Amino acid sequence: MENDELLPYFDEQLFLPDLKATTKDELLKELVDQFVKVKYLKNSEIVLEMLRQREHLGSTGIGKGVAIPHGRTTSASDIMIAFGKSKNGIDYDAIDGKPVQLVFMIIAPPQDENNMYLPILGKMVEILSKSKNRSRLLEAETFEEFTEIISKG
Numbered sequence: 288m289e290n291d292e293l294l295p296y297f298d299e300q301l302f303l304p305d306l307k308a309t310t311k312d313e314l315l316k317e318l319v320d321q322f323v324k325v326k327y328l329k330n331s332e333i334v335l336e337m338l339r340q341r342e343h344l345g346s347t348g349i350g351k352g353v354a355i356p357h358g359r360t361t362s363a364s365d366i367m368i369a370f371g372k373s374k375n376g377i378d379y380d381a382i383d384g385k386p387v388q389l390v391f392m393i394i395a396p397p398q399d400e401n402n403m404y405l406p407i408l409g410k411m412v413e414i415l416s417k418s419k420n421r422s423r424l425l426e427a428e429t430f431e432e433f434t435e436i437i438s439k440g
Contacts, residue, residue: 288403288406288407288409288410290410290414290437290438290439290440291438292410293368293407293410293411293414293437293438294434294437294438296366296367296368296393296407297368297370297430297433297434297437298325298327298367299430300321300324300325301321301322301325301327301367301368301369301370302369302370302430302433303317303318303321303369303370303371303372304371304372304427304428304429304433305372305374306371306372306373306377306390308371308373308377309375309377310377310378311342311377311378311379311380312339313377314354314371314373314377314379314387314390315335315338315339315342315356315392316331316335317371318356318369318371318390318392319331319334319335319338319392321369322334322367322369322392322394327363327367327394328362328363328394329362330362333360333361333362334358334360334362334363334394337358337359337360338356338358338392341356341357341358342356342380346379346380346381346382348379348380348381348382348387349381349382349412349415350381350382350383350385351383351385351415351416351418351421352376352381352385352386352387352388352389352421352425353381353387353388353389353390353391353415353421354379354381354387354389354390354391355390355391355392355393355408355411355412355415356390356392356393357392357393357394357395357408358393358394358395359394359395359396359397359404360394360395360396360397361396361397362394363394363395363396364396365395365396365399366393366394366395366396366399366403366404366407367393367394367395368391368392368393368394368407368411369390369391369392369394370389370390370391370392370433371389371390371392372388372389372390372424372425372427373386373387373388373390374388376388388425389415389421389424389425391411391415393407393408393411413440414437414440417440420436420440423436424436
């Protein structure tokens with residue numbers, strides 16, 4: 288999978304460059320509420336419960352200030368990715384114990400047509416493993432800047 292193949296899964300309405308959340312649960316709720324607000328999801332509680340259960344298995348805070356909460360739900364009709372950024376960082380129980388500033392929430396249906404869920408997750412981890420990408424994402428203020436970083440990765 289090439290970086291620019293990720294772009295169709297992002298939407299400017301799911302770009303939140305200034306998250307208000309101060310806790311992990313608030314963060315999950317803020318992003319899920321955005322999916323509902325733009326009508327990609329109907330029921331936030333079902334999705335929140337799925338994400339909480341996923342976090343119970345192990346934190347999706349992958350370290351270096353990054354979290355990728357993700358899961359499959361019948362509430363989703365297609366794979367969607369929300370991006371949020373916290374200037375102050377959020378205690379997320381990340382594997383390195385550091386606060387999270389960059390969050391990519393991936394929501395997918397139980398079955399996706401081209402089985403892209405895991406390749407998308409893998410590509411996101413690959414992009415975010417590079418410190419220059421993380422630094423640039425922290426600086427990005429617009430959706431255009433954001434998509435440029437993702438596509439060039």
